Amino acid sequence: MNSFSSGERQPVYLPLRRTGRGLRTDPYDGVVDFEPGRIGTLGILGAGRLGRVLARLAVSAGYRVVVAASGDPAPISRAMAALGATAGTNASVIAQADAVVLAVPLNRYRMLPAELLRGKLVIDAMNYWWGDGVRDDLSDPRTSTSETVQRFLPGARVVKALGHMGYQDLEDEARAAGVPGRKAIAIAGDRADDLDIVCRLVDELGFDPVVAGPLAAGIMLEPGAEAFGADVEAAELRAMLGRFPSSQRGIVVARARGGRLWEKGSGSDD
Numbered sequence: 105m106n107s108f109s110s111g112e113r114q115p116v117y118l119p120l121r122r123t124g125r126g127l128r129t130d131p132y133d134g135v136v137d138f139e140p141g142r143i144g145t146l147g148i149l150g151a152g153r154l155g156r157v158l159a160r161l162a163v164s165a166g167y168r169v170v171v172a173a174s175g176d177p178a179p180i181s182r183a184m185a186a187l188g189a190t191a192g193t194n195a196s197v198i199a200q201a202d203a204v205v206l207a208v209p210l211n212r213y214r215m216l217p218a219e220l221l222r223g224k225l226v227i228d229a230m231n232y233w234w235g236d237g238v239r240d241d242l243s244d245p246r247t248s249t250s251e252t253v254q255r256f257l258p259g260a261r262v263v264k265a266l267g268h269m270g271y272q273d274l275e276d277e278a279r280a281a282g283v284p285g286r287k288a289i290a291i292a293g294d295r296a297d298d299l300d301i302v303c304r305l306v307d308e309l310g311f312d313p314v315v316a317g318p319l320a321a322g323i324m325l326e327p328g329a330e331a332f333g334a335d336v337e338a339a340e341l342r343a344m345l346g347r348f349p350s351s352q353r354g355i356v357v358a359r360a361r362g363g364r365l366w367e368k369g370s371g372s373d374d
């Protein structure tokens with residue numbers, strides 16, 4: 105099932121899980137937990153439905169969370185404080201963050217501050233959605249939308265994740281590791297070390313991480329593919345990804361890419 109159109113449901117809150125094995129001085133708050141290979145401060149660009157749920161889950165998981173909407177942080181600062189997060193401008197959020205989640209409408213990706221994101225781990229949760237209008241650059245089956253975002257953000261390390269599950273399911277389904285029925289979130293990226301970091305984030309947010317493949321394989325998580333909207337356990341999510349090549353969408357994508365879907369990258373699970 106998916107929750108892109110679901111009604112209101114009661115959220116299930118995760119217990120706070122702090123895992124810090126060390127401390128570092130934080131220029132804003134004093135001292136925070138720090139663990140090498142783990143994101144300490146998570147930035148989120150976008151304070152809408154997705155951005156707020158991710159902020160809440162990340163705060164519950166022990167991350168320091170900073171969030172920006174499109175302009176002045178004042179209108180969202182109270183709501184962010186209620187979640188345990190801090191509001192800022194795009195620039196201040198990016199400056200503070202170890203990794204930045206893109207949770208803005210995809211049709212606005214060209215407004216992202218590419219220079220500021222240079223060198224950052226960027227987690228692309230954006231989808232080409234009906235509200236984005238008709239965009240040739242976002243609907244070309246030869247490229248995943250995350251590859252398009254990566255080209256716009258040279259020097260950033262883009263990983264696709266947290267975009268295929270509806271925000272309401274994210275809110276409702278987060279569970280501690282090992283709890284039966286825990287749902288899974290797929291991740292696509294080109295660098296093994298970044299995939300490891302994002303897998304850990306996904307796990308700590310309350311979901312089983314499933315590596316789908318390189319960034320080009322992110323097209324399996326986009327609207328039009330079976331895994332888009334998936335709110336399923338890891339085995340079923342892997343099965344959906346496995347069916348992609350023989351699906352109607354997979355055949356269209358392979359044809360557009362000259363008969364091959366993508367090269368196996370470091371991100372490949374298989």
Ligand SMILES: NC(=O)c1ccc[n+]([C@@H]2O[C@H](COP(=O)([O-])OP(=O)(O)OC[C@H]3O[C@@H](n4cnc5c(N)ncnc54)[C@H](OP(=O)(O)O)[C@@H]3O)[C@@H](O)[C@H]2O)c1
Nearest residue numbers: 150151152153154173174207208209210230231267270271
């Ligand atoms: N909704 C879901 O269930 C869901 C699930 C997975 C993925 N996604 C994807 O996540 C993205 C956001 O979806 P949403 O439903 O959360 O949208 P939304 O509720 O409309 O929120 C969009 C947010 O993006 C902000 N924003 C717009 N341009 C920005 C910019 N240049 N810099 C910083 N923030 C900016 C908006 O701020 P202002 O209000 O100031 O304009 C607003 O806070 C979309 O790409 C969507 O496909 C959504």
